[in-house]
Amino acid sequence: MNVPAAWYLVLAAALFGIGAFGFLTRRSAIIMFMCVELMLNAVNLTFVTFSRTLSDVGGQISVFFVMVVAAAEVTVGLGIVVAVFRRRASTSVDELTEMKG
Amino acid sequence: MGHAAVLIVLLPLVGFLAILFNGKGISERATGVVGTAAVGLSFVATVTTFVLYLRHEGQVTVNLFTWLNVDTLHVPVALLIDPLALTMCLFVTGISTLIHLYSTAYMAGEKDFRKFFLYLNLFVFSMLLLVLANNLVLTFVGWEGVGVCSYWLVSYYFTKESAASAGKKAFIYNRVGDLGLLSAMFLLFTHLHTLTYVGVFQGASTLSPTMATLIVLSLLVAAAGKSAQIPLFNWLPDAMEGPTPVSALIHAATMVTAGVFLLVRMSPVLTLSADGRHVIAIIGGLTAFVAATIATAQKDIKKVLAFSTVSQIGYMVLAVGIGDYTAAIFLMVAHAFFKALLFLGSGSVIHSLHGEQDMRKMGGLAKFLPLTFPTFLLGWLTISGVPPFAGFWAKGAILSSAYSANKLLYALALLTAVLTAYYMTRLFVLTFRGEQRFAASMTDAPHESPWAMTLPLVVLAVLSVFGGVLDLPWMHAHTMATFVSGSIVSVTPLAAQSAGLQITLAVVDACAALLGLAAAFTLWRGRSERPGLELSFFEHVWRWDDAYDAVIGRPLTTVATVAGSVVEDQVIDGAVMGLAQTVTRSSVGLRKIQTGFVRHYALAMFFGLALIVVYLVARVG
Numbered sequence: 001m002n003v004p005a006a007w008y009l010v011l012a013a014a015l016f017g018i019g020a021f022g023f024l025t026r027r028s029a030i031i032m033f034m035c036v037e038l039m040l041n042a043v044n045l046t047f048v049t050f051s052r053t054l055s056d057v058g059g060q061i062s063v064f065f066v067m068v069v070a071a072a073e074v075t076v077g078l079g080i081v082v083a084v085f086r087r088r089a090s091t092s093v094d095e096l097t098e099m100k101g
Numbered sequence: 102m103g104h105a106a107v108l109i110v111l112l113p114l115v116g117f118l119a120i121l122f123n124g125k126g127i128s129e130r131a132t133g134v135v136g137t138a139a140v141g142l143s144f145v146a147t148v149t150t151f152v153l154y155l156r157h158e159g160q161v162t163v164n165l166f167t168w169l170n171v172d173t174l175h176v177p178v179a180l181l182i183d184p185l186a187l188t189m190c191l192f193v194t195g196i197s198t199l200i201h202l203y204s205t206a207y208m209a210g211e212k213d214f215r216k217f218f219l220y221l222n223l224f225v226f227s228m229l230l231l232v233l234a235n236n237l238v239l240t241f242v243g244w245e246g247v248g249v250c251s252y253w254l255v256s257y258y259f260t261k262e263s264a265a266s267a268g269k270k271a272f273i274y275n276r277v278g279d280l281g282l283l284s285a286m287f288l289l290f291t292h293l294h295t296l297t298y299v300g301v302f303q304g305a306s307t308l309s310p311t312m313a314t315l316i317v318l319s320l321l322v323a324a325a326g327k328s329a330q331i332p333l334f335n336w337l338p339d340a341m342e343g344p345t346p347v348s349a350l351i352h353a354a355t356m357v358t359a360g361v362f363l364l365v366r367m368s369p370v371l372t373l374s375a376d377g378r379h380v381i382a383i384i385g386g387l388t389a390f391v392a393a394t395i396a397t398a399q400k401d402i403k404k405v406l407a408f409s410t411v412s413q414i415g416y417m418v419l420a421v422g423i424g425d426y427t428a429a430i431f432l433m434v435a436h437a438f439f440k441a442l443l444f445l446g447s448g449s450v451i452h453s454l455h456g457e458q459d460m461r462k463m464g465g466l467a468k469f470l471p472l473t474f475p476t477f478l479l480g481w482l483t484i485s486g487v488p489p490f491a492g493f494w495a496k497g498a499i500l501s502s503a504y505s506a507n508k509l510l511y512a513l514a515l516l517t518a519v520l521t522a523y524y525m526t527r528l529f530v531l532t533f534r535g536e537q538r539f540a541a542s543m544t545d546a547p548h549e550s551p552w553a554m555t556l557p558l559v560v561l562a563v564l565s566v567f568g569g570v571l572d573l574p575w576m577h578a579h580t581m582a583t584f585v586s587g588s589i590v591s592v593t594p595l596a597a598q599s600a601g602l603q604i605t606l607a608v609v610d611a612c613a614a615l616l617g618l619a620a621a622f623t624l625w626r627g628r629s630e631r632p633g634l635e636l637s638f639f640e641h642v643w644r645w646d647d648a649y650d651a652v653i654g655r656p657l658t659t660v661a662t663v664a665g666s667v668v669e670d671q672v673i674d675g676a677v678m679g680l681a682q683t684v685t686r687s688s689v690g691l692r693k694i695q696t697g698f699v700r701h702y703a704l705a706m707f708f709g710l711a712l713i714v715v716y717l718v719a720r721v722g
Contacts, residue, residue: 020707023703024700024703024704024707025700032699093698093699093700094698094700096697096699097696097697097698098697099695099697100695100696100697100698
């Protein structure tokens with residue numbers, strides 16, 4: 001069965017939209033992280049799709065890079081979240097406004 | 102000969118370095134011996150060079166090394182040995198030696214004894230470099246060297262306010278003169294592409310008359326600055342704040358004649374511009390007269406001698422202007438003898454009175470100073486132009502040339518001669534004759550100075566008396582004129598004078614001198630003050646300083662004040678502060694963007710990205 005490329009792209013766009021919406025509306029840092037992951041993976045999906053249609057392996061290599069960076073980002077980010085949680089017993093980003101101008 | 106010539110310049114430099122690096126440990130005596138020996142040996146080297154040179158002809162160049170080599174500008178460090186340079190060297194090193202010897206006694210016990218000899222040796226080195234250089238750039242190095250040494254030595258007692266500002270005044274007036282020398286060099290280099298004297302002399306004939314006049318006038322500005330001529334003459338009297346040996350060496354015998362030397366050296370260029378020479382002659386004549394009138398009203402013994410120096414150099418410049426270069430050099434040498442003698446004599450007087458310089462508080466010193474008095478007497482007769490001393494012959498040569506060149510200038514010069522005899526006699530009478538007016542301020546009787554001070558006086562007195570034989574007019578040879586004219590390109594020679602005219606002029610000169618002498622003796626016998634004869638206008642230097650203050654000093658101060666309060670405060674500070682405030686205000690506004698809510702930043706990013714995407718799509722699609 002051969003699924004057309006457009007479907008993948010539509011799915012990726014939908015995933016990205018959900019991620020972006022969630023990132024902008026939710027307050028919990030954990031959930032915002034998950035939304036970021038969702039957006040990253042949506043992008044990964046488009047990479048793979050175009051890699052297949054254009055027969056260019058470069059797209060798939062980019063995906064590896066994105067996954068590695070995402071893993072690293074999550075490690076650091078979750079570390080910060082844990083540290084903040086220890087001090088405030090909350091992960092709401094709206095309370096973290098000390099750095100405002 | 103080349104080696105001896107190099108030694109002339111090198112020995113004072115060695116003396117300078119020896120004193121510089123020998124630390125503060127060595128005694129005054131050792132410093133004095135080293136300083137004097139360095140210059141003395143330089144004199145020996147000069148005499149050796151002179152004797153060896155007599156067998157040569159023309160100019161000898163001693164190349165040492167290349168200093169600058171940029172495109173067409175080649176400046177070697179090289180010495181030019183010719184009659185003019187040797188004549189200068191002989192009297193510069195000779196008199197320097199005597200004055201160094203004098204200073205070992207005069208400056209004994211001074212706080213900065215070592216520093217004094219340091220500067221003095223550096224000065225002699227610079228002066229010899231100036232005289233012996235074979236190109237204008239190297240001359241300029243010496244020119245600046247003597248200028249800066251003069252500045253240091255004038256403000257030697259720098260804790261005194263008057264000495265410090267006198268040094269500054271000398272320095273600034275000299276800078277104006279330097280501007281003249283620099284522009285002369287620029288003009289010469291633009292048109293001739295060389296700055297060596299030989300090259301300039303060879304190419305001089307290609308200069309247009311206007312250009313030659315411009316160069317000659319620039320040189321005149323340089324000479325006016327260094328040699329204290331109108332309009333830059335009033336730094337020299339203030340320079341008397343320096344120790345008396347400095348006044349004798351730098352501000353009477355040697356440095357101040359550098360301007361005249363430069364003009365004589367550049368005689369091939371001067372030849373091309375009759376207009377330029379007229380201006381030189383007029384400046385010289387006027388300076389001689391104006392300075393002589395001022396000298397009649399001064400009360401400080403050194404101030405009289407200082408204005409007398411300005412006046413005598415005026416004579417030399419006048420001689421250059423009318424084209425009698427050898428007479429200028431003759432008077433320069435004779436003047437070096439008698440003016441050094443007079444200054445050192447006045448130093449001896451001041452020394453004996455523990456630093457008193459006001460002639461109203463002197464008088465009757467003749468019997469206390471058995472060596473200073475007779476030597477000073479000879480110096481006085483020499484400068485007054487009484488025959489048969491050197492001054493009579495030297496001044497006579499200039500006066501008779503002036504008679505042939507321009508009757509008006511001759512009259513001015515003759516009047517100056519009367520005034521010279523008058524003010525010198527006044528000085529002499531006030532100092533050595535009449536009643537003793539110093540008793541009140543003195544605890545002990547005035548005493549004669551030590552031998553190191555009187556020996557130079559005796560030597561200089563002998564030179565003053567017999568210096569005339571260097572260039573007696575009736576001797577077939579005209580000894581010195583013939584020698585020096587080897588380095589001079591003369592203008593059309595002045596009309597030859599008949600023997601009868603020459604004798605008449607000589608008699609007139611002698612009468613002028615005796616008239617001044619007699620007048621001063623009659624007027625000043627037994628007097629210490631005559632307000633009617635000491636015009637305030639003359640005493641205050643023809644209000645020259647006031648005029649400069651009104652025309653330059655105060656307007657510039659006003660400009661500086663305005664610049665300080667308006668330009669600095671409002672324009673410059675306004676711009677700087679305005680910029681800083683703009684940045685601060687805009688930052689205060691921009692801070693509001695930083696809300697601290699991650700969501701806002703994310704939204705901004707989102708819209709930003711959306712914009713970029715829209716732009717890309719619009720461009721591609």
